[in-house]
Amino acid sequence: MASSRNRPIRIAGCSGAATDRRHAMAMLAANHPNDPIDVIMGDWMSEANMTARAALKTDDRGEAYEPTFIESLEPAMKDIARYGIKVAVNAGASDTKLLHKVVTDMAKSKNLDLKVAWISGDEVLPAVQKAQKEGKSKFENICTGEVLDEWKFKPIYAQAYLGGLGIAAAFEKGADIVVCGRVSDASPCIGAAVWWHGWNRDHLHELANAFVTGHLIECSNYVCGGNFTGFKSLEWKGWHDIGYPIAEISKSGQAIITKNQGSGGEVSTQTCTSQLLYEIQGPWYFNSDVTAVLDELWFEQVGTDRVALRGVKGLIPPSTTKIGITAKGGYQAEIHWFLTGLDIQDKARMMEAQARHMLKPYSHKFTKLEFTLNGSAAENATNQNAATVDFRIFVQAPSESDISPAKFFRPVVDPIMEGYPGATVHMDWRQGFPKAIQEYYVTLLPQADVQHKVHLWDSSEFEIPPPPQSKIYHSQQPSQPEAQDVKSTAWGHSINGPLGWIVHARSGDKGSNANCGFWVRHRDEWDWLRSTLSIDNIKVLLADEYKGKKIDRFELPNAYAVHFLLHDHLDRGVSCSSSYDFLGKNVAEFLRSRHVELPTKFLNRGRL
Structure with missing residues (x-):
């Protein structure tokens, strides 16, 4: 392996969500002889299943890892073992230790000699509670500005976004598969590149390039044309089966983005720009391992479906890491009415008045009650669907009993006989019954308060220390209200x-x-x-x-x-x-x- 590390590492992104297509990992592994890859990375985590799995674990109501990862891994395992492909994934959610056991047992059942490691340290509620009790932090919400003491919900779980050095260390020890609970989306790419090239924390330029590269490929098909506003140009390129990205990262940190051979979609400067701009927060892009500065970044098309990443700058990492705190948020329900043709606004006002009247005995317990028109009726429509609008009644409340069927579903459905012309309610009444929801609070925790550990297959473990050099960055990122020094305002007709x-x-x-x-x-x-x-x-x-x-x-x-x-x-x-x-x-x-x-x-x- 030492000689092969003189070449760029090839890292494939196989999943960007729990609902991503399940076949990608198996397909990428099976195609290794014709389209070789060194590491497969995937992300099965989002704020939606992070909070849902946290509630599952807190209530002891079942497996709290992400099960769709197993559906993707199982058919790929034999080829992963056969070709020596490494795997690093975000999939442990709230029980990475159990996921490690499931993956280990599955490998043994197939008589595969695969060493499975897992990463811990992302579960940080005790650290938050300790710091809060000692008055060390107000834990300001980085989105809303509120402080945790004023949050009206009780935290049940907190999860930190870890860096990639634990993954790198696990690979260095011989791991074939590394499962993580919540590292940052790009951390598997950072970890793989650090392991392959032997970088250390001082390689800020290289780490920053691997970080941004990880951001580009962690959402699977997005950088290959998924969710792309130029999608119409992709039809003749096979938009029915858009490909998966592969990043080639050299020892100097320079990266090329491409995709698996023979797949649909494209990798272009335009699709890469699209994915770059997804979910960033400003010119500073933070990870536990490095800070990437994006303001001079650009892309260069160097071949068909081959784009080079240029202009990334690296700074020392922040002294904090982002954490998400979960709380039980109560319950919600909704009912949908269909309004067709003329007088849509008036029909909606009539339905709202009737619903509010019926809900009056119960609505003082609601924390949210919304009536929204969704869509618009086409004028002189040539078919009835084009003339139909969805009228949604949405409710949230602290307890399930506050929006029981007798207190929400029946009151907003019962007016049907006195309703607007054509009054029709959606027949999927399941939406009208209460379902549990979770609140999510985003804040920062010092990296020194995180116990980032690697757990190996032989039960040994070791800690990944926080970065020796870090910086407290200003909470307000640079902002330019308007363009400066525009050369020309004469744009013609x-x-x-x-x-x-x-x-x-x-x-x-x-x-x-x-x-x-x-x-x-x-x-x-x-x-x-x-x-x-x-x-x-x-x-x-x-x-x-x-x-x-x-x-x-x-x-x-x-x-x-x-x-x-x-x-x-x-x-x-x-x-x-x-x-x-x-x-x-x-x-x-x-x-x-x-x-x-x-x-x-x-x-x-x-x-x-």
């Missing part, structure tokens, strides 16, 4: 039309924050984009969606991109949100549909 005719965009969620990045394809469009998209103009484009909260802005001039962080824009995050867009992914699509003045000379190049 323009027409009014959707921003998305010219501009790509990508958005996502982190807690209750939403981020949204915009970029253009051509250099001469850059000054127009940055002058058009100021913070004030984003507020105008958000229109009714603007929440009055803080917005940060920064530019990536080498990538022709402008990024915005919408503070506390989402309703408390995915695990308890009342929004249809609980992942924040359609913030970008809404803003691309909004109208601005578009230079016709740019439109003449073709609409996106």
Whole structure:
């Protein structure tokens, strides 16, 4: 293996969510003779299943790891063993130790000599409680600004986002598979590259490049054309079966992004920019191992489906790491009515008045009651579905009994006979029954308070110490309210039309924050984009969606991109949100549909 480490390591990303396609790991492993890879990484964690699995563990209601990982691993194990492929995954959720046992037993049942290690240290509720009791930290919520003492929910679990050096150490000891509970999304890539090339904590440039590379490939198909606003160009490239990314990282840290051979989609500077802008929070990108500075980053197309990452800078890591605290948030339910044709607003007002009247004896116990129209009826529609709008009644309350069927479902369904013309309720009544929800609180914990450990197959263990050099970064990232020194404002003739005719965009969620990045394809469009998209103009484009909260802005001039962080824009995050867009992914699509003045000379190049 020593001689092979003179070449770049090839790392494949096989999963970005618990609901990702299950076949990828087996496919990548089986294709090793024709398309060799050294490490398969995957992420099965999100704020949704992190909180759900935390509640499962707290209540002792079943296995608290992510079971869909096993569905992906089991058919791949023989080829993983046959070809000596390493595996590092985020899948342990709230019981990584049990997942380690399950994977170990599965390997033994197949008579496979696979050494399985696991990483601990992400479970940090005792550390939070100790620091809180001793008054060492107020644990300010990095999304909302509130402090933990004022949070109206009782924490039941807390999980830290760990770095990748534990993974690297496990591989160095001979591990074939490393299962983690909650390392950061990009940490498996960092760990794999550190192990392969023998880097240490002083290799900040190399670590930063591996970190950003990990961000690019950790969401599986995204960097290959999934969730890409240029998706229409992918149809002839096989958008029915978009491929999985492979990163080639050299000893110097330079990285190439490509994809598995013969797969659909594409890897281009545009798909890479799309994934780069997903879920970042500003020009500083933090990991427990390194801080990556993104403001000079750019991509270079070096071949078909081959893109080089350029311009990443590395700084010492922060002294803290992000943690997510879970609490039981109560219960929620919803009912949907269908409104068709004319007078949609008036029909909705009538239904709302009737529902509020029926709910009056119980609504004082509700913590949230929302009535929303979703969609719009096409004028002079040629089919009935096109003329139909969803009217949603959504409720949350502290206890299950507060929104029992007698106190929510029946009151909002019973008015059907006195309802609006065509009154029709959705027949999937399961949504109307209470279901448990979890609240999620995002804050920071000193890395020194985290006990990051590696557990090997022989029951031995060792600790990964916090970084010897770290920095307390300012809680406010640099922000530019508007473009500076724009060279020209003479864009020629323009027409009014959707921003998305010219501009790509990508958005996502982190807690209750939403981020949204915009970029253009051509250099001469850059000054127009940055002058058009100021913070004030984003507020105008958000229109009714603007929440009055803080917005940060920064530019990536080498990538022709402008990024915005919408503070506390989402309703408390995915695990308890009342929004249809609980992942924040359609913030970008809404803003691309909004109208601005578009230079016709740019439109003449073709609409996106």
